[in-house]
Amino acid sequence: MKIRVLLVEDQKIMQKYFASMVQGDERFLLVDVLNDGEKAVSYCNHTVVDLVLMDVQTFQNHDGLLAAETIKKQHPAVKIIVITSLVDPEILTRAKEKGADSLWYKDHGQEEIMEVIDRTLEGEHVFPDKAPAVELKWMKSDEISPRQLEMLRLYIKGYSYSEIGKQMNCSAAGVRWNFQDMIAKAGYSCKEELLAAVLESKLVVSTLKDWQTL
DSSP: OOEEEEEEOOOHHHHHHHHHHHHTSTTEEEEEEESOHHHHHHHHHHSOOSEEEEESBOGGGOBHHHHHHHHHHHOTTSEEEEEEOOOOHHHHHHHHHTTOSEEEEGGGOHHHHHHHHHHHHTTOOOOOSSOOOOOOHHHHHTOSOHHHHHHHHHHHTTOOHHHHHHHHTSOHHHHHHHHHHHHHHHTOSSHHHHHHHHHHHTTTTTTOTTGGGO
16 A cells, blocks of 8 residues: 655645655655645545645745644644755754654755655654755855846746747757756756755845745
């Protein structure tokens, strides 16, 4: 019987990222993707769920930790892993207090997150020793160009490589090369890890003028 997983995440790109990770493992069945902690509480009350991947701050700033606490009280057997990129020791403390089984950071890569999932399902409580220094290397060195930032902004808004190329008068291959360059400068191994760090920590908020519209 497959392990039934509920994903609670409000960012579309992160929904796709974690959904593909879960669906890529034949042991798991992704039962639903929700953008709200309150909806997750209701869902668990009428549907069998084995594991919840819960974002800390979901749609309209609903507190994912409060939702995790409620689910744990009503369904103690459900495993809950809090997923976040917010660098805040208080979140780590609150996650433990609210009964989360584990907490891990979104930008640490799929292999690491899958290891946390496996250990949690085996009964371990997995929490980082300390909050990571979430900082993009190129934000220090200013190596990224305004043109690359614009490509990143458009991609986050849902544009494809081809659509970005049309907007910026270059080929889709050129856009792809620029993303590979940004990933290398930021020190990540894939585009999803880069986007996770950018979206969750708002590291480029001062540069992306219309961030609030994303």
